[in-house]
Amino acid sequence: MKRLHSYILLCLFSFFAACDDKVEVSSLSRIQLVSAESILRPNQTTFFYARGYDKDGNRLDKIDVEWSSSDPNIADISSSGEVIAMIEGATEISASSNGISASKEIAVSNTRRKILSEMFTSST
Numbered sequence: 001m002k003r004l005h006s007y008i009l010l011c012l013f014s015f016f017a018a019c020d021d022k023v024e025v026s027s028l029s030r031i032q033l034v035s036a037e038s039i040l041r042p043n044q045t046t047f048f049y050a051r052g053y054d055k056d057g058n059r060l061d062k063i064d065v066e067w068s069s070s071d072p073n074i075a076d077i078s079s080s081g082e083v084i085a086m087i088e089g090a091t092e093i094s095a096s097s098n099g100i101s102a103s104k105e106i107a108v109s110n111t112r113r114k115i116l117s118e119m120f121t122s123s124t
Contacts, residue, residue, distance in 0.1 A: 028063060029055040031095055031102035039107045040075065040085035048081045050095040050102070065095040074108055 030053045037046040052063035067077040074089040083093060085108040094103040 027054060028052045028060060028098050028100050031063070031065065031097065031100055033093065033095055033102050033104040035083070035093075035104065035106070037106070038104070039109060040083070041110060042085050042087060042108060045082055045084045048077065048083055048093055048095070048104070050081070050097070052097070052100075063097050065097045068094045068096075070094070070103075075106055 032051040032053065034049045034051060035046055037044075040046060048067070050063060050065045052060040054060060067079060067081055069075055069077050069083075069091050070093075071089065071091040072086075074087055074091040075083050075085045075093070077083045077093055083106065085106075088109050090105055090107045092103045092105050094101055096102075
């Protein structure tokens with residue numbers, strides 16, 4: 001009986017030792033930028049969010065990105081993704097992480113938003 005008990009304990013120990021609680025993290029393959037606004041007025045703010053996807057198209061829970069603006073004089077972006085429009089013009093907001101990046105153009109204008117929105121959508 002003692003041998004059976006030892007054998008069962010050995011089997012259980014082997015089973016639990018073989019279990020690995022590490023979860024393989026999918027690697028980032030693509031970034032998608034999301035924002036509520038693509039046309040801002042000077043001094044207006046909005047937030048940009050970065051969504052990460054793996055090579056199979058599965059959305060990753062959280063990614064850390066570095067934000068940048070191609071022209072911070074037109075619109076600048078903080079490390080938390082908050083964009084503040086400064087002066088009229090167009091600039092690209094970019095996010096990068098582990099060598100993967102994505103960009104989205106925004107416009108800063110005092111012109112009526114509906115006209116600009118139609119111009120942006122009809123040109124694409």
